[in-house]
Amino acid sequence: MKKKPGLFGLILLLIMAAIVPANHAFGNDEGEVTVTSKVVNVREGAGLSFPIVKKIAQGESYPIIKEDGDWFEIQIGSNETGWVANWLVERKSGTSVAKKGSGQGTITGSSVRVRTGPGTTFQTVGSLTRGTAVAIIEKNQNWIKIKSADLEGWVSSDYLKTDAGSGGTVKKEKAKKEAVQSGVTLVDRLNVRSEPSKNGSTLGKLDKNTSVTVHRIKNDWAEIDFQGVQGWVAVTYLQLKANNAKTEVNPAADTARVTASNLHVRKDASLNAKVIGSVNKDETYTVLQTKGRMTQIQLSNSEKGWVVSWYLEKERVEEPKKKKLDIKGNKIAIIHDGTILRSSADGNSGIVRQAREGETFPVIGMEGDWYSIKLKDGKTAYVAGWIVTLEGNSEQIQRPGVEKYLKDKTIVIDPGHGGRDSGTIGVGGTLEKNLTIRTAELLRDKLQAAGAKVILTRTGNTYVPLSSRVGTSHIHEADAFISLHYDSTMDQITSGITTYYYHDYQQGLASALAHSFSSSMQVNNRGSRYGNYHVIRENKRVATLIELGYLSNPVEELTITSKEYQEGITSAIYNGLARYFK
Numbered sequence: 001m002k003k004k005p006g007l008f009g010l011i012l013l014l015i016m017a018a019i020v021p022a023n024h025a026f027g028n029d030e031g032e033v034t035v036t037s038k039v040v041n042v043r044e045g046a047g048l049s050f051p052i053v054k055k056i057a058q059g060e061s062y063p064i065i066k067e068d069g070d071w072f073e074i075q076i077g078s079n080e081t082g083w084v085a086n087w088l089v090e091r092k093s094g095t096s097v098a099k100k101g102s103g104q105g106t107i108t109g110s111s112v113r114v115r116t117g118p119g120t121t122f123q124t125v126g127s128l129t130r131g132t133a134v135a136i137i138e139k140n141q142n143w144i145k146i147k148s149a150d151l152e153g154w155v156s157s158d159y160l161k162t163d164a165g166s167g168g169t170v171k172k173e174k175a176k177k178e179a180v181q182s183g184v185t186l187v188d189r190l191n192v193r194s195e196p197s198k199n200g201s202t203l204g205k206l207d208k209n210t211s212v213t214v215h216r217i218k219n220d221w222a223e224i225d226f227q228g229v230q231g232w233v234a235v236t237y238l239q240l241k242a243n244n245a246k247t248e249v250n251p252a253a254d255t256a257r258v259t260a261s262n263l264h265v266r267k268d269a270s271l272n273a274k275v276i277g278s279v280n281k282d283e284t285y286t287v288l289q290t291k292g293r294m295t296q297i298q299l300s301n302s303e304k305g306w307v308v309s310w311y312l313e314k315e316r317v318e319e320p321k322k323k324k325l326d327i328k329g330n331k332i333a334i335i336h337d338g339t340i341l342r343s344s345a346d347g348n349s350g351i352v353r354q355a356r357e358g359e360t361f362p363v364i365g366m367e368g369d370w371y372s373i374k375l376k377d378g379k380t381a382y383v384a385g386w387i388v389t390l391e392g393n394s395e396q397i398q399r400p401g402v403e404k405y406l407k408d409k410t411i412v413i414d415p416g417h418g419g420r421d422s423g424t425i426g427v428g429g430t431l432e433k434n435l436t437i438r439t440a441e442l443l444r445d446k447l448q449a450a451g452a453k454v455i456l457t458r459t460g461n462t463y464v465p466l467s468s469r470v471g472t473s474h475i476h477e478a479d480a481f482i483s484l485h486y487d488s489t490m491d492q493i494t495s496g497i498t499t500y501y502y503h504d505y506q507q508g509l510a511s512a513l514a515h516s517f518s519s520s521m522q523v524n525n526r527g528s529r530y531g532n533y534h535v536i537r538e539n540k541r542v543a544t545l546i547e548l549g550y551l552s553n554p555v556e557e558l559t560i561t562s563k564e565y566q567e568g569i570t571s572a573i574y575n576g577l578a579r580y581f582k
């Protein structure tokens, strides 16, 4: 909530300004953007942390030079270019207009799930194979609503490319890369760790002779899929099987494409390190490791060097991780008092006993969406996966049809700050007001897909007084009012999400949301607590104010501005709301 640009931020901006690549030649057929927010910042690079080079106003149009992730590089003068965020502009090409509707796309993944709403919390209605042509109906930053010959629904924007000239704001297809290798474990109780190091926390254990998919190898550690997340095991305990001759040559290969022209290559992982050469736009290199904001690449058989990571486009493994049924070694925790443990994986089967909030049980296996668990007396019981949390794992089972709890609910989303009030400013330059609107729009799309009536207290970059925000809650008789903010303190260490309530009648919502954050986010959960904020204090409806992470913490700023975090946090709020209304 506070403002504090800080000296560190200024230094960072100066460093960034010094390494921005040369301008690109004018003109191609990428179309143009029209500014949809009142004033939009044009930045030196594709990220909120880059310095602002110019401000452009609503209604103005600029030619697109290229697209990178959620950003467009645009021509702002005869010899000047800059970057704008795609959620603040609308892309046009020829006669078609992109934002809502229009355009064709092609599926780029081998089996891409189509869902009833924009998020993995929504039910799958089917899947589409690579090359399937689809019509684009609607899109947001991370998800696209499509229609194929026999399916209609949402797919992740990572697995769809818009056809040339269609005018979509969708990302270009990322270079494909299948899993490098497979392997089989050679020992029992092999630790799977969160980092390629003995110091990484243990995510779980694998039994002997378990097959694993290996994505890459780094310093004698293999990165594998483990229960829907990435984990690391010591290579010594794996028997590797290369999928083809090419990958045998370099099993660790993760490659990246250079996105800047004449990018300096340095001797060490520091912007002050000696420059030993340069690499050029569209060249591809093997990635060896990443340290801070620098990535080490293989220049030739014998040469290595470091470049700034944000000018590399990583070629990613394409398919979403398959959920493994092998979840032995994990525990589930009961989150509701009186949760029923049953004799089989079926809601109509016999009741073994009821469990208390906070009780944990070792997991033996899974049947459908149910966990089979071991009781203290050695007996086996079953519990529905969507009413418990799996410890040490971010992937939760979503009950199909959780939408029903949200249908017809009136939810007012309040993106903090706006207009002349920018809110706090991140160490790297992120403005709180821009991030809150981004989060609000993603959340709105998810809730609307579930059939909720959603009202935003502001759209675009406008200043709205606190009393008007509360007024919106009262006028619409909100079933839930959610104020979104990003936090700040004087130090650069404090981290985490905090969920506030003011009145007793607001406490249930805050605690349901905090529950949801505890299990699913990359950012520490500080729980729910009392807070004296205008928008909840003056609110006669059930209202909460959430501080979704610290912009004053440079590491957290990078996390919370990422697409993954924005997707995760909005899913968590969505799930928390469903739990609250249930």
Ligand SMILES: [Zn+2]
Pocket (backbone or CB within 6 Å): 001, 002, 416, 417, 423, 424, 432, 485, 486
């Ligand atoms: Zn704020």
